[in-house]
Amino acid sequence: MERRDLIIQTGTVLTATVLFPAFLMGCDKSEGPLVGTRRPNPADYSQPILKAISMGMNAPNPHNSQAWKFKLLSDYEALLYVDETRLLRATDPLGRQIHIGCGCFLETLRLGASKLGYGAEYELFPEGEYPLEEAGLKPVALIKVAATSTEPLPLSDSIFSRQTNRSYYEGGLITPSEFNSISALTTAKHSELSLYSEPDRLKQMLDILYEGMVVEAKTHTAYDESRIWFRSSQKKIETKRDGINLRTDGTKGLLLTIMEFIVNEENEESWHKSTAISAFLKSYHKKIDTAKGIVLFKTQTNTMADWVKTGIDYVRFQLAADQLGFVIHPMSQVLQEYPEMTALRSQFNDLLGVQEPSKIQMGVRIGRGKKLYYSYRREPDGLLI
Numbered sequence: 001m002e003r004r005d006l007i008i009q010t011g012t013v014l015t016a017t018v019l020f021p022a023f024l025m026g027c028d029k030s031e032g033p034l035v036g037t038r039r040p041n042p043a044d045y046s047q048p049i050l051k052a053i054s055m056g057m058n059a060p061n062p063h064n065s066q067a068w069k070f071k072l073l074s075d076y077e078a079l080l081y082v083d084e085t086r087l088l089r090a091t092d093p094l095g096r097q098i099h100i101g102c103g104c105f106l107e108t109l110r111l112g113a114s115k116l117g118y119g120a121e122y123e124l125f126p127e128g129e130y131p132l133e134e135a136g137l138k139p140v141a142l143i144k145v146a147a148t149s150t151e152p153l154p155l156s157d158s159i160f161s162r163q164t165n166r167s168y169y170e171g172g173l174i175t176p177s178e179f180n181s182i183s184a185l186t187t188a189k190h191s192e193l194s195l196y197s198e199p200d201r202l203k204q205m206l207d208i209l210y211e212g213m214v215v216e217a218k219t220h221t222a223y224d225e226s227r228i229w230f231r232s233s234q235k236k237i238e239t240k241r242d243g244i245n246l247r248t249d250g251t252k253g254l255l256l257t258i259m260e261f262i263v264n265e266e267n268e269e270s271w272h273k274s275t276a277i278s279a280f281l282k283s284y285h286k287k288i289d290t291a292k293g294i295v296l297f298k299t300q301t302n303t304m305a306d307w308v309k310t311g312i313d314y315v316r317f318q319l320a321a322d323q324l325g326f327v328i329h330p331m332s333q334v335l336q337e338y339p340e341m342t343a344l345r346s347q348f349n350d351l352l353g354v355q356e357p358s359k360i361q362m363g364v365r366i367g368r369g370k371k372l373y374y375s376y377r378r379e380p381d382g383l384l385i
Protein backbone atom coordinates (compact mmCIF):
# COMPACT_ATOMS: atom_id res chain seq x y z
CA MET A 1 0.00 0.00 0.00
CA GLU A 2 1.23 3.49 -0.82
CA ARG A 3 2.22 5.25 2.39
CA ARG A 4 -0.03 8.18 1.54
CA ASP A 5 -3.05 5.98 0.82
CA LEU A 6 -3.03 5.01 4.45
CA ILE A 7 -3.85 8.60 5.33
CA ILE A 8 -7.38 8.09 4.06
CA GLN A 9 -7.86 5.24 6.47
CA THR A 10 -6.17 6.95 9.40
CA GLY A 11 -7.62 10.37 8.64
CA THR A 12 -10.18 10.03 11.43
CA VAL A 13 -7.54 9.15 13.99
CA LEU A 14 -5.39 11.96 12.71
CA THR A 15 -8.00 14.66 12.95
CA ALA A 16 -9.73 13.45 16.10
CA THR A 17 -6.62 13.13 18.22
CA VAL A 18 -6.17 15.86 20.76
CA LEU A 19 -2.50 16.35 21.32
CA PHE A 20 -1.11 16.64 24.80
CA PRO A 21 2.63 17.21 24.67
CA ALA A 22 4.83 16.31 27.62
CA PHE A 23 7.97 18.34 27.27
CA LEU A 24 9.43 20.19 30.16
CA MET A 25 11.21 23.48 29.73
CA GLY A 26 12.99 22.77 26.49
CA CYS A 27 13.83 19.18 27.33
CA ASP A 28 12.49 15.93 26.08
CA LYS A 29 13.49 12.63 27.59
CA SER A 30 15.12 11.30 24.43
CA GLU A 31 16.90 14.46 23.39
CA GLY A 32 18.36 16.06 26.50
CA PRO A 33 18.49 19.81 27.07
CA LEU A 34 17.69 22.27 24.30
CA VAL A 35 21.02 24.11 24.21
CA GLY A 36 23.81 21.97 22.83
CA THR A 37 21.46 19.41 21.28
CA ARG A 38 18.76 21.11 19.24
CA ARG A 39 20.22 24.59 19.43
CA PRO A 40 23.77 25.98 19.21
CA ASN A 41 25.62 26.34 22.48
CA PRO A 42 27.33 29.76 22.73
CA ALA A 43 29.93 28.19 25.03
CA ASP A 44 31.21 26.19 22.05
CA TYR A 45 32.50 29.42 20.47
CA SER A 46 35.34 31.63 21.67
CA GLN A 47 34.63 34.71 19.54
CA PRO A 48 32.01 37.00 21.11
CA ILE A 49 30.33 37.60 17.75
CA LEU A 50 29.80 33.87 17.22
CA LYS A 51 28.44 33.49 20.76
CA ALA A 52 25.94 36.25 19.95
CA ILE A 53 25.04 34.70 16.58
CA SER A 54 24.43 31.37 18.40
CA MET A 55 21.77 33.14 20.43
CA GLY A 56 20.24 34.80 17.34
CA MET A 57 19.83 31.37 15.71
CA ASN A 58 16.97 30.65 18.15
CA ALA A 59 14.75 33.16 16.33
CA PRO A 60 11.48 32.20 14.67
CA ASN A 61 11.77 32.29 10.89
CA PRO A 62 9.64 31.20 7.92
CA HIS A 63 9.54 27.39 7.44
CA ASN A 64 12.55 27.24 9.77
CA SER A 65 14.62 27.75 6.62
CA GLN A 66 17.16 29.78 8.63
CA ALA A 67 17.99 31.81 5.53
CA TRP A 68 20.90 33.55 7.23
CA LYS A 69 24.62 33.73 6.45
CA PHE A 70 27.37 35.81 8.01
CA LYS A 71 30.62 37.52 7.14
CA LEU A 72 32.79 37.96 10.23
CA LEU A 73 34.57 41.32 10.23
CA SER A 74 36.33 40.83 13.58
CA ASP A 75 35.78 38.97 16.86
CA TYR A 76 33.11 41.59 17.63
CA GLU A 77 31.49 42.45 14.32
CA ALA A 78 29.72 40.66 11.48
CA LEU A 79 27.48 41.32 8.53
CA LEU A 80 24.16 39.44 8.24
CA TYR A 81 23.05 38.44 4.75
CA VAL A 82 20.04 36.55 3.48
CA ASP A 83 21.12 33.08 2.33
CA GLU A 84 19.74 33.29 -1.19
CA THR A 85 19.82 29.50 -1.58
CA ARG A 86 17.14 29.29 1.11
CA LEU A 87 14.61 31.79 -0.24
CA LEU A 88 10.99 30.61 -0.38
CA ARG A 89 10.42 31.64 -3.95
CA ALA A 90 6.89 30.25 -4.34
CA THR A 91 5.19 31.50 -1.17
CA ASP A 92 7.41 34.51 -0.58
CA PRO A 93 8.17 35.85 -4.07
CA LEU A 94 9.21 39.30 -2.76
CA GLY A 95 11.44 37.92 0.00
CA ARG A 96 9.26 39.84 2.45
CA GLN A 97 8.85 37.07 4.99
CA ILE A 98 12.50 36.04 4.76
CA HIS A 99 13.42 39.61 5.74
CA ILE A 100 10.91 39.49 8.61
CA GLY A 101 12.89 36.42 9.72
CA CYS A 102 16.07 38.53 9.59
CA GLY A 103 14.47 41.06 11.94
CA CYS A 104 13.55 38.21 14.30
CA PHE A 105 17.16 37.04 14.15
CA LEU A 106 18.66 40.46 14.92
CA GLU A 107 16.45 41.15 17.91
CA THR A 108 16.88 37.63 19.31
CA LEU A 109 20.65 38.12 18.97
CA ARG A 110 20.50 41.48 20.77
CA LEU A 111 18.42 40.10 23.64
CA GLY A 112 20.36 36.82 23.77
CA ALA A 113 23.77 38.52 23.82
CA SER A 114 22.69 40.40 26.94
CA LYS A 115 22.35 37.06 28.73
CA LEU A 116 26.03 36.37 27.94
CA GLY A 117 27.30 39.75 29.15
CA TYR A 118 27.40 41.49 25.77
CA GLY A 119 25.67 44.56 24.51
CA ALA A 120 24.71 44.14 20.85
CA GLU A 121 23.51 46.62 18.29
CA TYR A 122 22.63 46.41 14.62
CA GLU A 123 22.56 48.88 11.77
CA LEU A 124 20.09 47.96 9.03
CA PHE A 125 21.05 47.89 5.35
CA PRO A 126 24.53 49.45 5.65
CA GLU A 127 24.76 49.42 1.81
CA GLY A 128 21.10 50.37 1.33
CA GLU A 129 18.06 48.28 0.43
CA TYR A 130 18.43 46.06 -2.64
CA PRO A 131 16.38 44.24 -5.26
CA LEU A 132 15.76 40.58 -4.41
CA GLU A 133 18.28 39.45 -7.07
CA GLU A 134 20.96 41.00 -4.85
CA ALA A 135 19.90 39.07 -1.74
CA GLY A 136 22.99 37.36 -0.43
CA LEU A 137 25.27 39.94 -2.04
CA LYS A 138 24.29 42.99 -0.02
CA PRO A 139 24.01 42.85 3.78
CA VAL A 140 20.80 43.12 5.77
CA ALA A 141 22.64 44.44 8.82
CA LEU A 142 25.95 45.21 10.44
CA ILE A 143 26.07 43.63 13.90
CA LYS A 144 28.39 44.82 16.66
CA VAL A 145 28.83 43.33 20.13
CA ALA A 146 30.79 44.64 23.11
CA ALA A 147 31.28 43.37 26.65
CA THR A 148 28.96 45.00 29.16
CA SER A 149 28.23 44.67 32.84
CA THR A 150 24.52 45.44 32.55
CA GLU A 151 21.76 42.98 33.46
CA PRO A 152 20.15 40.70 30.82
CA LEU A 153 17.50 42.61 28.87
CA PRO A 154 13.77 42.14 29.54
CA LEU A 155 12.24 39.32 27.42
CA SER A 156 15.62 37.55 27.04
CA ASP A 157 14.50 34.85 29.51
CA SER A 158 11.90 33.61 27.04
CA ILE A 159 14.33 32.90 24.19
CA PHE A 160 14.50 29.18 25.01
CA SER A 161 10.88 28.70 26.05
CA ARG A 162 9.28 30.51 23.12
CA GLN A 163 7.99 28.32 20.33
CA THR A 164 5.47 28.43 17.52
CA ASN A 165 2.42 26.51 18.68
CA ARG A 166 0.40 24.96 15.81
CA SER A 167 -1.71 22.74 18.04
CA TYR A 168 -5.02 23.13 19.88
CA TYR A 169 -5.52 26.16 22.11
CA GLU A 170 -7.33 26.24 25.43
CA GLY A 171 -9.06 28.67 27.80
CA GLY A 172 -11.10 31.80 27.16
CA LEU A 173 -10.93 34.42 24.44
CA ILE A 174 -8.07 36.89 24.76
CA THR A 175 -9.31 40.04 26.47
CA PRO A 176 -8.23 43.56 25.50
CA SER A 177 -6.55 43.84 28.88
CA GLU A 178 -4.51 40.65 28.29
CA PHE A 179 -3.54 41.94 24.87
CA ASN A 180 -2.53 45.29 26.37
CA SER A 181 -0.29 43.49 28.89
CA ILE A 182 1.50 41.65 26.08
CA SER A 183 1.78 44.85 24.04
CA ALA A 184 3.22 46.73 27.01
CA LEU A 185 6.03 44.18 27.28
CA THR A 186 6.51 44.06 23.51
CA THR A 187 6.95 47.83 23.11
CA ALA A 188 6.53 47.46 19.35
CA LYS A 189 8.37 50.37 17.79
CA HIS A 190 7.43 50.07 14.16
CA SER A 191 4.29 48.11 13.35
CA GLU A 192 0.75 48.69 14.57
CA LEU A 193 -0.63 45.71 16.49
CA SER A 194 -4.35 44.98 16.73
CA LEU A 195 -6.36 42.20 18.38
CA TYR A 196 -9.50 40.56 17.00
CA SER A 197 -11.17 38.37 19.61
CA GLU A 198 -14.83 39.37 19.52
CA PRO A 199 -16.52 36.04 18.51
CA ASP A 200 -18.13 37.11 15.21
CA ARG A 201 -15.08 39.04 14.06
CA LEU A 202 -12.75 36.21 15.14
CA LYS A 203 -14.77 33.70 13.13
CA GLN A 204 -14.75 35.97 10.08
CA MET A 205 -10.96 36.29 10.31
CA LEU A 206 -10.40 32.57 10.88
CA ASP A 207 -12.56 31.73 7.87
CA ILE A 208 -10.47 33.84 5.55
CA LEU A 209 -7.16 32.73 7.08
CA TYR A 210 -8.28 29.13 6.58
CA GLU A 211 -9.22 29.90 2.97
CA GLY A 212 -5.65 31.11 2.55
CA MET A 213 -4.43 27.64 3.50
CA VAL A 214 -6.90 26.08 1.06
CA VAL A 215 -5.48 28.23 -1.74
CA GLU A 216 -1.93 27.29 -0.73
CA ALA A 217 -2.73 23.57 -0.57
CA LYS A 218 -4.25 23.69 -4.04
CA THR A 219 -1.41 25.71 -5.59
CA HIS A 220 1.19 23.13 -6.50
CA THR A 221 4.32 25.31 -6.25
CA ALA A 222 3.23 26.88 -2.95
CA TYR A 223 2.26 23.62 -1.26
CA ASP A 224 5.35 21.94 -2.64
CA GLU A 225 7.48 24.35 -0.62
CA SER A 226 6.07 22.74 2.55
CA ARG A 227 7.12 19.37 1.15
CA ILE A 228 10.63 20.61 0.36
CA TRP A 229 11.05 21.93 3.92
CA PHE A 230 9.33 18.98 5.59
CA ARG A 231 11.39 16.55 7.69
CA SER A 232 9.35 13.45 8.41
CA SER A 233 11.62 11.49 10.76
CA GLN A 234 13.69 12.27 13.83
CA LYS A 235 16.77 11.18 11.87
CA LYS A 236 16.11 13.73 9.11
CA ILE A 237 15.36 16.43 11.69
CA GLU A 238 18.63 15.76 13.50
CA THR A 239 20.67 15.61 10.33
CA LYS A 240 19.28 18.68 8.57
CA ARG A 241 18.46 20.71 11.71
CA ASP A 242 16.02 22.92 9.79
CA GLY A 243 12.55 22.80 8.26
CA ILE A 244 9.18 21.90 9.70
CA ASN A 245 7.94 18.58 11.02
CA LEU A 246 4.97 16.82 12.53
CA ARG A 247 6.41 16.91 16.02
CA THR A 248 6.39 20.71 16.14
CA ASP A 249 2.69 20.49 15.20
CA GLY A 250 2.05 18.57 18.43
CA THR A 251 1.89 15.09 16.90
CA LYS A 252 3.31 12.38 19.19
CA GLY A 253 2.93 8.82 20.44
CA LEU A 254 1.25 6.21 18.25
CA LEU A 255 -0.13 8.80 15.88
CA LEU A 256 3.39 10.10 15.24
CA THR A 257 4.63 6.57 14.49
CA ILE A 258 1.78 6.04 12.05
CA MET A 259 2.29 9.41 10.41
CA GLU A 260 6.04 8.90 10.08
CA PHE A 261 5.27 5.74 8.17
CA ILE A 262 2.69 7.44 5.95
CA VAL A 263 4.25 10.79 5.15
CA ASN A 264 6.91 10.63 2.50
CA GLU A 265 8.08 14.09 1.53
CA GLU A 266 10.35 12.62 -1.12
CA ASN A 267 7.31 11.48 -3.13
CA GLU A 268 5.96 14.66 -4.74
CA GLU A 269 2.98 12.95 -6.31
CA SER A 270 1.70 11.44 -3.08
CA TRP A 271 2.22 14.74 -1.20
CA HIS A 272 -0.20 16.47 -3.57
CA LYS A 273 -2.89 13.76 -3.68
CA SER A 274 -6.33 15.24 -3.05
CA THR A 275 -7.04 12.72 -0.28
CA ALA A 276 -3.86 13.72 1.54
CA ILE A 277 -4.63 17.43 1.12
CA SER A 278 -8.20 16.96 2.41
CA ALA A 279 -6.97 15.11 5.52
CA PHE A 280 -4.41 17.84 6.19
CA LEU A 281 -6.94 20.67 5.73
CA LYS A 282 -9.45 18.98 8.03
CA SER A 283 -6.90 18.61 10.78
CA TYR A 284 -5.60 22.17 10.24
CA HIS A 285 -9.12 23.61 10.38
CA LYS A 286 -9.89 21.91 13.70
CA LYS A 287 -6.73 23.27 15.27
CA ILE A 288 -7.01 26.85 14.08
CA ASP A 289 -10.66 26.99 15.10
CA THR A 290 -9.48 26.80 18.73
CA ALA A 291 -7.82 30.24 18.35
CA LYS A 292 -8.69 32.66 21.15
CA GLY A 293 -7.83 35.73 19.12
CA ILE A 294 -6.05 36.97 16.02
CA VAL A 295 -3.30 39.59 16.18
CA LEU A 296 -2.30 41.56 13.09
CA PHE A 297 0.91 43.51 12.51
CA LYS A 298 0.44 46.39 10.07
CA THR A 299 2.93 48.86 8.62
CA GLN A 300 2.16 52.15 6.87
CA THR A 301 4.52 51.36 4.00
CA ASN A 302 5.92 48.11 2.63
CA THR A 303 9.67 48.56 2.26
CA MET A 304 12.46 46.13 3.07
CA ALA A 305 13.13 48.09 6.25
CA ASP A 306 9.43 47.67 7.18
CA TRP A 307 9.85 43.92 6.79
CA VAL A 308 12.94 43.66 8.99
CA LYS A 309 11.48 45.99 11.61
CA THR A 310 8.23 43.98 11.69
CA GLY A 311 10.39 40.94 12.48
CA ILE A 312 11.85 42.82 15.43
CA ASP A 313 8.34 43.64 16.69
CA TYR A 314 7.08 40.12 15.98
CA VAL A 315 9.74 38.29 17.95
CA ARG A 316 9.35 40.72 20.84
CA PHE A 317 5.61 40.04 20.80
CA GLN A 318 6.19 36.30 20.81
CA LEU A 319 8.64 36.52 23.70
CA ALA A 320 6.26 38.76 25.64
CA ALA A 321 3.35 36.41 24.98
CA ASP A 322 5.45 33.46 26.17
CA GLN A 323 6.47 35.34 29.30
CA LEU A 324 2.80 35.91 30.15
CA GLY A 325 1.79 32.30 29.41
CA PHE A 326 0.27 32.70 25.94
CA VAL A 327 1.12 30.83 22.74
CA ILE A 328 0.98 32.03 19.14
CA HIS A 329 1.02 30.71 15.59
CA PRO A 330 1.57 32.82 12.45
CA MET A 331 -0.91 32.11 9.67
CA SER A 332 0.75 33.83 6.75
CA GLN A 333 -0.94 32.32 3.71
CA VAL A 334 -3.49 35.05 2.94
CA LEU A 335 -0.79 37.74 3.16
CA GLN A 336 1.43 36.17 0.53
CA GLU A 337 2.11 37.72 -2.86
CA TYR A 338 1.93 34.92 -5.44
CA PRO A 339 -0.68 35.27 -8.23
CA GLU A 340 -3.07 32.54 -7.01
CA MET A 341 -3.45 34.39 -3.67
CA THR A 342 -4.12 37.84 -5.14
CA ALA A 343 -7.94 37.71 -5.05
CA LEU A 344 -8.16 36.42 -1.49
CA ARG A 345 -5.49 38.85 -0.28
CA SER A 346 -7.49 41.75 -1.75
CA GLN A 347 -10.63 40.45 -0.04
CA PHE A 348 -8.74 40.30 3.25
CA ASN A 349 -7.41 43.84 2.82
CA ASP A 350 -10.92 45.11 1.94
CA LEU A 351 -12.33 43.45 5.04
CA LEU A 352 -9.81 45.32 7.15
CA GLY A 353 -9.85 48.58 5.16
CA VAL A 354 -6.15 48.25 4.35
CA GLN A 355 -4.95 50.07 1.25
CA GLU A 356 -1.53 50.03 -0.36
CA PRO A 357 1.12 51.01 0.50
CA SER A 358 -0.06 49.87 3.97
CA LYS A 359 0.50 46.17 4.49
CA ILE A 360 -0.55 43.52 6.98
CA GLN A 361 2.87 41.95 7.51
CA MET A 362 1.93 39.22 9.98
CA GLY A 363 -1.29 37.56 11.15
CA VAL A 364 -1.07 35.22 14.12
CA ARG A 365 -3.55 33.28 16.19
CA ILE A 366 -3.15 33.51 19.94
CA GLY A 367 -4.33 31.49 22.93
CA ARG A 368 -3.07 29.26 25.70
CA GLY A 369 -1.48 25.87 25.12
CA LYS A 370 1.03 23.35 26.34
CA LYS A 371 4.68 23.27 25.37
CA LEU A 372 5.37 21.12 22.32
CA TYR A 373 8.46 19.66 20.68
CA TYR A 374 11.19 22.29 20.19
CA SER A 375 12.55 22.94 16.71
CA TYR A 376 16.22 22.52 15.75
CA ARG A 377 18.75 25.03 14.47
CA ARG A 378 22.01 24.72 12.56
CA GLU A 379 25.40 25.72 13.95
CA PRO A 380 26.61 29.23 13.05
CA ASP A 381 30.15 28.15 12.09
CA GLY A 382 28.63 26.38 9.09
CA LEU A 383 26.99 29.59 7.91
CA LEU A 384 30.05 31.78 7.41
CA ILE A 385 31.05 33.33 4.08
Ligand SMILES: Cc1cc2nc3c(=O)[nH]c(=O)nc-3n(C[C@H](O)[C@H](O)[C@H](O)COP(=O)(O)O)c2cc1C
Nearest residue numbers: 060061062063064097100101163164330331332375
Ligand atom coordinates in the same frame (compact mmCIF):
# COMPACT_ATOMS: atom_id res chain seq x y z
C1 LIG B 1 7.61 35.73 8.80
C2 LIG B 1 7.19 34.41 9.40
C3 LIG B 1 6.10 33.75 8.85
C4 LIG B 1 5.68 32.52 9.39
N1 LIG B 1 4.56 31.92 8.87
C5 LIG B 1 4.13 30.75 9.38
C6 LIG B 1 2.95 30.12 8.90
O1 LIG B 1 2.28 30.61 8.00
N2 LIG B 1 2.58 28.95 9.46
C7 LIG B 1 3.28 28.36 10.47
O2 LIG B 1 2.88 27.30 10.95
N3 LIG B 1 4.40 28.95 10.98
C8 LIG B 1 4.83 30.11 10.47
N4 LIG B 1 5.94 30.72 10.99
C9 LIG B 1 6.65 30.10 12.11
C10 LIG B 1 7.87 29.33 11.65
O3 LIG B 1 7.51 28.21 10.88
C11 LIG B 1 8.69 28.92 12.89
O4 LIG B 1 9.18 30.08 13.49
C12 LIG B 1 9.83 28.00 12.54
O5 LIG B 1 9.36 26.77 12.06
C13 LIG B 1 10.71 27.72 13.77
O6 LIG B 1 9.97 27.18 14.82
P1 LIG B 1 9.86 27.90 16.24
O7 LIG B 1 9.23 29.23 16.03
O8 LIG B 1 9.02 26.99 17.08
O9 LIG B 1 11.26 28.04 16.78
C14 LIG B 1 6.38 31.96 10.47
C15 LIG B 1 7.47 32.64 11.04
C16 LIG B 1 7.88 33.86 10.51
C17 LIG B 1 9.03 34.59 11.13
